[in-house]
Amino acid sequence: MKTKILLGTFAIILGLATGIYFFRPHTFHGTVIQSPETSYDFTLTGGNGDVSLSDFRGKLVLIYFGYTFCPDICPATLGNVNQALKQIGAKAEDIQLIMVSLDPQRDTPEKLEQYVAHFNPTFIGITGTQEQVDTVTSLYGIFYEKKEGSEATSYLIDHTATLMVIDREGYLKLVFPFGVTADEIADDLKYMLRQ
C-alpha cells in the first residue's frame, strides 16, 4: 500500500514537472505588443511595383528600416533574418521580410531589390517619396537623420534599428531590439507560426 502511494506521488510529481515543461508559456525574446488595432498600413514602391503591408495578411511580416549604403547594422540584421529563416526551413514561406528605405534620394526601387535579394531572394525592399517615408517611419517609431559626409552623396543615416513582426492578422506583435540573434528570431517566429 505504502509503495503504491509513494509511486503514485512520484508519478504525479514527475507528470507535473514534465507537464509544466511542455506546457510552459513561450518566452519571447522580443518585446510583445498587445495592440488593440491593426498596425498602420502603408503602400510604397518596390522593384516589381507597389507593395502594401496588407498584401501579406496571412503571413508573418518582418519590417526593417534601413538603406543600401548602410555600412554595418543593416547587413547584420538582414543576415540574421536570413539565417533565422534557414533554421525555420520550409515553413519560412509564411514569413515575408520587408525593408523600408530611409534613403529615398539614393535608393531606387531597382537598387533596393538587388540589395535585399543579395541577403535572401524572398526579401522585398520598398521606398517612396520623402513625405511617405517620413510618415511610415514616424508611425513605426523609427527616428532617422542624415549624417553629412565629405561629399554630397557620401552621407550616412543614423536610425532606430529595431526589427518588427506583424502577425497574420496585421497586428504589430513583436519588437526586437538591435543585436537580436538569428536563434532568437527563429525561436519567436517558430512559435508565432504555430499559432
Add this chain to the structure above:
Amino acid sequence: MNKYFLNGLYSVLGFIVISAFAFKIFQPIKVLPRMQLSPAFSLVDQDSARLTSEDLRGQFVLYTFAYTNCPEACTAINDTMKEVQSRLSEVELDGISVSFVTISMDPQRDTPEALNAYAQSINANTEQWKFATTTNETLLKTIIGSGFETYYEKKEDGSFAFDPSFVLVDGWGIVRAEYRYATEVSNADRILRHLGVLAEEVRNSKGTTKLAYEAAHLFLCYAP
C-alpha cells in the same frame, strides 16, 4: 501503472488550469498594457533646441497636446501636468527619470519664443517639461493625430478644436496608457499610480519574476 499515469496527467492539466484561473482571478501582478509604438519625431523646443523621440528613450514620458493661445481647456491640462510633476516624489521610480512634453498643434504662432514665454507664464520647470513643435504641419498631424491618436483641427478663427489627452510612454518608446480628459476628471492620481506600476515592472522584470510579468500581460491583468 496506466492508472497512475492517467492520474498524473489529469493532475497536471488540472494544476495548469487552476493556476491559470487563479492568476486571472487574483491578478497577483498588475501591469500596464503595451498598446502600440509611440511615434518617432524630431521637434524644436522652447529653447530652439532639437527634441527627438530618441532623446527620450530610457525615460517615462508624459505627453500632452495644446497650443499657447488656447483658452480654458489648456489650463486644466497644464494643471494636471504640474500636479503630476510636483507629486513625483510620491512614486518609487528607482532613478528612472520622467519627462513631460507638451506638443503644440499651432506651429505658425508657437515659435520657440512664444513657447518659451508661455512656459514662463505658467511657471513651468522647463528642465523637465518641454514645449515643442515642428513647422512641418503634415508631419505634425501624423505625429499627434495618427501616432498619439489625438484629434485636432484648426478652426476659421485660428483656434483649435481638439480632444484633450495625455499619453504615457515607457523607456522603450511604447505607449502604456492614454488618458482622455473628457472622460476622466482627475487624471493626476491615476497617472502617478501608473508611473509606479511601470517602475515596479522595470524593477522586478528579471529572471523568473519576468515570467510572472509576461503572464500578467498575457492575461491582461491591467492596473485600473
